[in-house]
Amino acid sequence: MxxxxxxxxxxxxxxxxxxxxxxxxxxxxxxxxxxxxxxxxxxxxxxxxxxxxxxxxxxxxxxxxxxxxxxxxxxxxxxxxxxxxxxxxxxxxxxxxxxxxxxxxxxxxxxxxxxxxxxxxxxxxxxxxxxxxVDFSKWMENHHDVKPSVDAKDELGLTDIHDIHNSFYKYFVTTYAGSDNPAVLKKMDAASYNxxxxxxxxxxxxxxxxxxxxxxxxxxxxxxxxxxxxxxxxxxxxxxxxxxxxxxxxxxxxxxxxxxxxxx
Structure with missing residues (x-):
């Protein structure tokens, strides 16, 4: 036990x-x-x-x-x-x-x-x-038009799984970053770690x-x-x-x- x-x-x-x-x-x-x-x-x-x-x-x-x-x-x-x-x-x-x-x-x-x-x-x-x-800064650059949501299916009416994923990805990244500030996102990138x-x-x-x-x-x-x-x-x-x-x-x-x- x-x-x-x-x-x-x-x-x-x-x-x-x-x-x-x-x-x-x-x-x-x-x-x-x-x-x-x-x-x-x-x-x-x-x-x-x-x-x-x-x-x-x-x-x-x-x-x-x-x-x-x-x-x-x-x-x-x-x-x-x-x-x-x-x-x-x-x-x-x-x-x-x-x-x-x-x-x-x-x-x-x-x-x-x-x-x-x-x-x-x-x-x-x-x-x-x-x-x-592992990537946050480049991803954000390529997804300007994505609306962040913790539950995009219900909140935004999205049905495509990739759209739902993108919406959630943007939500949790910007929530932890505190914004979409590129400088902060760059520091979050795993490639920027020591x-x-x-x-x-x-x-x-x-x-x-x-x-x-x-x-x-x-x-x-x-x-x-x-x-x-x-x-x-x-x-x-x-x-x-x-x-x-x-x-x-x-x-x-x-x-x-x-x-x-x-x-x-």
């Missing part, structure tokens, strides 16, 4: 906390997994992905699922800053040993994947992303979904130019992140297990 510690505060000032899921066999060589939930930076909770914490613990990881500040009350770079605050807390907490950094891996769903990329660039943790949005320490990365995306595959391919080109290693898995259909996660959890965990083995 998985043991869970709820609401362990990692940022006193913002009153942000994490839940911790313990594997049955915990040793000094415990593998640690950070899971970043999605929700467009304006919704989503660590409680909503409890079953995933249990799954990661059952796979042998001590799993941490942190919460982070949400928009519109908290705009960019609040969630990004929270992610770094969490990792610094974790590395200096009672839950890690001095050499545990090499045992830490990440999975991020949707914008949680974007946060995972930001963290990976600074700490080098092996990372898997599920449908991580990726000096980026190590093993696997990106999973559907062929035709909310997150444009073309932007993912452009990001991978940037990584290749900087001689970074990345695996891309493109799956059929239009599912986004948690829509296909159960079907690709084995591939994700196997990738992370292999990276930990190679580092030892």
């Amino acid at each position: 998985t043991i869970i510690k709820h609401d362990i505060v990692y940022d006193q000032d913002k009153n942000l906390s994490t839940d911790i899921y313990y594997p049955n066999n915990t040793t000094s060589n415990t593998k640690i997994l950070i899971f970043w939930h999605g929700g467009g930076w304006f919704r989503g909770t660590k409680e909503s992905v409890k079953s995933w914490g249990i799954s990661f613990a059952n796979a042998g990881f001590m799993a941490f699922i942190p919460e982070y500040s949400l928009a519109p009350e908290n705009t960019f770079p609040s969630a990004h800053d929270d992610a770094i605050t969490f990792v610094n807390w974790l590395l200096n907490s009672e839950y890690t040993d001095e050499d545990d950094q090499k045992n830490i891996v990440q999975i991020g769903a949707s914008v949680g994947g974007t946060l995972a990329l930001y963290v990976a660039g600074k700490f080098g943790f092996p990372t898997v992303t599920w449908s991580a949005p 990726l000096d320490k980026l190590d093993k990365l696997m990106m999973i995306n559907s062929a035709d979904e909310l997150n444009p595959l073309s932007s993912v391919l452009d990001f991978i080109k940037v990584l290749a130019q900087e001689n970074h290693e990345v695996e891309l898995l493109v799956i059929k259909g239009g599912g986004h992140a948690m829509d296909y996660a159960k079907d690709y959890i084995d591939e994700s965990l196997d990738f992370l297990f292999q990276t930990i083995k190679r580092q030892k």
Whole structure:
């Protein structure tokens, strides 16, 4: 039976906390997994992905699922800053040993994947992303006429799935950015992150979904130019992140297990 510690505060000032899921066999060589939930930076909770914490613990990881500040009350770079605050807390907490950094891996769903990329660039943790949005500035330039909506089908009467996706994409991007300011959007782009320490990365995306595959391919080109290693898995259909996660959890965990083995 998985043991869970709820609401362990990692940022006193913002009153942000994490839940911790313990594997049955915990040793000094415990593998640690950070899971970043999605929700467009304006919704989503660590409680909503409890079953995933249990799954990661059952796979042998001590799993941490942190919460982070949400928009519109908290705009960019609040969630990004929270992610770094969490990792610094974790590395200096009672839950890690001095050499545990090499045992830490990440999975991020949707914008949680974007946060995972930001963290990976600074700490080098092996990372898997599920449908991580990576481009905001160029996308906005190409979608001036799109009206933002959290539910474009009902609010705007849209019926085409691509139009609905575009409307939602614009909604969550501008909500977290606080505006459509190009300078802010450029800083949000994953290609603008400090990726000096980026190590093993696997990106999973559907062929035709909310997150444009073309932007993912452009990001991978940037990584290749900087001689970074990345695996891309493109799956059929239009599912986004948690829509296909159960079907690709084995591939994700196997990738992370292999990276930990190679580092030892």
